[in-house]
Amino acid sequence: xxxxxxxxxxxxxxxxxxxxxxxTVNGETQVRQSGSATASxxxxxxxxxxxxxxxxxxxxxxxxxxSEWLVLNFSTKNETSVAEGQIGTGADAxxxxxxxxxxxxxxxxxxxxxTVVNMLFTQPxxxxxxxxxxxxxxxxxxxxxxxxxxxxxxxxLRMRLFAKNSDFAAPLxxxxxxxxxxxxxxxxxxxxxxDLPATIGWINFPFDNAFQYSGEGLEFATAMYQNGQTAQFxxxxxxxxxxxxxxxxxxxxxxxxxxxxxxxxxxHNNMSYKKRPNMKIFYEVSNxxxxxxxGIQDNMxxxxxxxxxxxxxxxxxxxLNINQEKTWNIVLGAEFATITESxxxxxxxxxxxxxxxxxxxxxxxxxxxxxxITGQVLGNSNFDRKTISVYPNPAKTIVNIGSKEVRxxxxxxxxxxxxLEATGNNINLTSLxxxxxxxxxxxxxxxxxxxxxxxx
Numbered sequence: 001x002x003x004x005x006x007x008x009x010x011x012x013x014x015x016x017x018x019x020x021x022x023x024t025v026n027g028e029t030q031v032r033q034s035g036s037a038t039a040s041x042x043x044x045x046x047x048x049x050x051x052x053x054x055x056x057x058x059x060x061x062x063x064x065x066x067s068e069w070l071v072l073n074f075s076t077k078n079e080t081s082v083a084e085g086q087i088g089t090g091a092d093a094x095x096x097x098x099x100x101x102x103x104x105x106x107x108x109x110x111x112x113x114x115t116v117v118n119m120l121f122t123q124p125x126x127x128x129x130x131x132x133x134x135x136x137x138x139x140x141x142x143x144x145x146x147x148x149x150x151x152x153x154x155x156x157l158r159m160r161l162f163a164k165n166s167d168f169a170a171p172l173x174x175x176x177x178x179x180x181x182x183x184x185x186x187x188x189x190x191x192x193x194x195d196l197p198a199t200i201g202w203i204n205f206p207f208d209n210a211f212q213y214s215g216e217g218l219e220f221a222t223a224m225y226q227n228g229q230t231a232q233f234x235x236x237x238x239x240x241x242x243x244x245x246x247x248x249x250x251x252x253x254x255x256x257x258x259x260x261x262x263x264x265x266x267x268h269n270n271m272s273y274k275k276r277p278n279m280k281i282f283y284e285v286s287n288x289x290x291x292x293x294x295g296i297q298d299n300m301x302x303x304x305x306x307x308x309x310x311x312x313x314x315x316x317x318x319x320l321n322i323n324q325e326k327t328w329n330i331v332l333g334a335e336f337a338t339i340t341e342s343x344x345x346x347x348x349x350x351x352x353x354x355x356x357x358x359x360x361x362x363x364x365x366x367x368x369x370x371x372x373i374t375g376q377v378l379g380n381s382n383f384d385r386k387t388i389s390v391y392p393n394p395a396k397t398i399v400n401i402g403s404k405e406v407r408x409x410x411x412x413x414x415x416x417x418x419x420l421e422a423t424g425n426n427i428n429l430t431s432l433x434x435x436x437x438x439x440x441x442x443x444x445x446x447x448x449x450x451x452x453x454x455x456x
Contacts, residue, residue, distance in 0.1 A: 019037045020034075021042060053075065085130050100276070116222070116264060123217045149197060158192050163220055174267040178263070188210075322361070406443060407423070408442045409424070414438065438452060
């Protein structure tokens with residue numbers, strides 16, 4: 001949404017030195033970002049959502065020789081995206097004459113008060129559509145195989161839609177009442193004048209109110225009021241369905257003397273109609289990062305003990321449907337390790353390293369991890385492998401360093417932010433909140449010592 005990873009291929013000249021690039025907003029001439037790159041890929045951040053951009057890039061082949069500009073257009077995502085998934089791919093309906101209870105039943109029998117239907121779409125079926133917990137369902141659709149229609153030439157038809165997050169397993173109970181649906185489901189639409197279009201194909205049933213999906217199964221119910229003797233449609237309705245789904249649908253098809261009230265039992269069991277229709281789900285997902293969590297590949301311990309050893313760090317950005325691009329940075333202890341763009345940490349010295357992962361989409365979404373490194377025989381000689389005494393620890397006010405050779409002392413938090421700085425061999429912690437901090441002691445000879453301290 002606010003970032004883009006752009007790659008290109010040099011087809012004319014190899015960039016002996018580097019690539020030069022610029023970014024503009026489509027339709028503008030002002031350069032918004034520019035820079036150089038040694039590889040044929042760059043990560044652009046701080047972009048505006050739902051905006052078209054142009055990237056121009058060229059090879060710097062020698063001191064006075066450049067390639068032609070390559071023009072690449074790209075767009076950032078909106079803060080939300082609409083996606084869809086389908087449950088049921090069978091084509092088992094007879095296109096000449098067939099019927100299902102859902103989403104509404106009309107087999108040329110006008111002497112009915114309507115239909116009430118509850119359909120179960122299990123968690124595995126929902127997961128297979130790609131929908132994730134937290135998505136907002138904004139509508140559904142069912143596939144109509146014939147040209148039956150309602151509308152102005154027919155009396156108004158009331159159509160109600162209901163949805164429910166459900167961990168229920170098939171079969172659905174045939175003791176379910178319409179009252180159970182009204183009380184246990186969320187009503188997402190109540191259309192007093194629903195017009196069934198003559199369209200052959202998918203018929204949309206939009207929601208008046210988006211339904212928050214929790215990640216479980218989904219029960220979806222409809223109530224169509226046929227109003228007794230009155231025919232509501234031009235002919236019978238054929239909905240496409242997948243066979244062997246009778247245990248995932250319950251329905252009522254009351255005659256005109258049975259009211260469509262909360263006592264109506266969904267126990268109609270005509271197997272000619274007890275077939276769950278195929279359904280599409282339309283849902284909105286957020287593209288906004290809400291959190292990030294660092295882990296270690298293969299659940300390894302947060303340590304490196306082998307000389308020159310490595311540790312593969314991982315980071316998961318929430319929600320899972322968004323782009324997982326992130327940046328890695330050592331915020332404390334960069335003299336003890338290096339880290340790649342992919343999160344591979346390599347030890348170069350003994351000490352404590354704090355690594356930060358940041359969402360490429362939002363620099364405020366970060367997480368840190370502390371890695372202890374030992375067993376290194378190579379490294380920067382300016383950083384001592386031994387420790388230095390610090391007392392008292394924990395401390396409420398003054399912390400003393402057990403040496404008279406101290407040039408400077410700093411206190412940083414666990415993300416590497418500098419909080420306090422002083423000269424000499426002590427520092428006052430009074431202004432700090434209770435918690436853990438890192439004491440960075442620089443000696444007169446340039447060596448550094450790092451100690452974890454606790455402020456009481």
